[in-house]
Amino acid sequence: MALAGSASPDSNSPMSQVDINTAHNPVLIYGATGGIGQATARTLHARGYPLHLCGRDEAALRQVAGEVAAGYTVGDVTDRAVLAKATESAGPELAGLVFAVGTLQLKPLGRVTLDDFLTDFTVNAAAAALAIQAAVPALKKNPEPSSVVLYSSVAASMGFRFHSSIAMAKGAVEGLTRTLAAELAPSIRVNAVAPSLTQTALAAPLLRNDKAVAQLGAAHPMRRLGAAADVAALTTTLIGPESGWITGQVIGVDGGRSTVAAG
Numbered sequence: 136m137a138l139a140g141s142a143s144p145d146s147n148s149p150m151s152q153v154d155i156n157t158a159h160n161p162v163l164i165y166g167a168t169g170g171i172g173q174a175t176a177r178t179l180h181a182r183g184y185p186l187h188l189c190g191r192d193e194a195a196l197r198q199v200a201g202e203v204a205a206g207y208t209v210g211d212v213t214d215r216a217v218l219a220k221a222t223e224s225a226g227p228e229l230a231g232l233v234f235a236v237g238t239l240q241l242k243p244l245g246r247v248t249l250d251d252f253l254t255d256f257t258v259n260a261a262a263a264a265l266a267i268q269a270a271v272p273a274l275k276k277n278p279e280p281s282s283v284v285l286y287s288s289v290a291a292s293m294g295f296r297f298h299s300s301i302a303m304a305k306g307a308v309e310g311l312t313r314t315l316a317a318e319l320a321p322s323i324r325v326n327a328v329a330p331s332l333t334q335t336a337l338a339a340p341l342l343r344n345d346k347a348v349a350q351l352g353a354a355h356p357m358r359r360l361g362a363a364a365d366v367a368a369l370t371t372t373l374i375g376p377e378s379g380w381i382t383g384q385v386i387g388v389d390g391g392r393s394t395v396a397a398g
């Protein structure tokens with residue numbers, strides 16, 4: 136069941152010093168307890184956007200919400216009642232929606248089950264589509280074109296072993312990005328960010344020790360792994376009006392991995 140709540144700014148937090156620009160409508164962030172979701176909440180808050188956060192872990196969500204003076208809704212994105220509740224609680228007009236929810240199940244094809252495929256597709260792609268569907272009326276009420284940011288992966292455009300399920304799901308996210316950009320223009324822009332390995336809980340199983348971090352970082356032309364702040368920076372730019380002529384794009388934040396030889 137979805138629980139709605141709100142938190143007051145913590146007067147000891149550095150973020151409480153931010154002069155919030157009430158001219159912005161709110162941005163609704165799904166996956167707000169995750170690495171990229173949290174980093175995005177902080178950068179959007181610093182830019183003066185009011186926020187409404189959604190996630191499954193109420194204690195973690197309350198902590199992030201307190202830091203960025205946001206309201207929040209607790210629940211699973213595969214529950215349409217949660218999507219409806221989060222959208223309603225976020226407010227009647229929305230400047231943006233960020234869907235920073237994801238899964239990662241890496242298995243050789245022989246061990247992937249139909250349930251694995253369906254879980255990855257449902258959480259990464261179908262839930263994103265339904266979250267946008269619920270928010271379209273509020274996104275359309277924003278006085279300027281509003282902005283949706285989805286997340287693909289470098290694994291949708293490059294082949295990596297054991298990524299069949301997530302690569303298929305993120306391929307669906309890229310198709311969704313382009314089709315909704317067409318369907319919702321000119322009132323709503325829709326773009327996707329495609330990270331390579333970024334140091335969050337999602338990638339932790341691949342980054343078990345310093346050797347793995349060094350080796351995988353070296354596979355990138357920029358010779359390091361991504362940080363959540365790298366992805367949050369582009370997300371914040373895509374939400375902002377400075378990106379008003381960008382829609383239907385899938386943009387890599389990947390240390391050059393998808394297009395540049397590592398050397």
Ligand SMILES: NC(=O)c1ccc[n+]([C@@H]2O[C@H](COP(=O)([O-])OP(=O)(O)OC[C@H]3O[C@@H](n4cnc5c(N)ncnc54)[C@H](OP(=O)(O)O)[C@@H]3O)[C@@H](O)[C@H]2O)c1
Nearest residue numbers: 166168169170171191211212236237286288332333335337
């Ligand atoms: N990190 C990377 O290397 C990487 C690479 C390529 C793409 N991406 C994409 O970037 C986006 C953000 O990922 P991240 O790195 O920030 O991962 P993360 O730290 O693991 O965060 C993922 C978030 O998704 C939430 N989530 C998962 N399943 C959910 C469900 N059924 N209902 C509600 N929330 C759910 C998690 O909530 P809980 O805490 O409750 O589980 C968490 O808040 C994802 O779309 C991911 O696929 C990440």
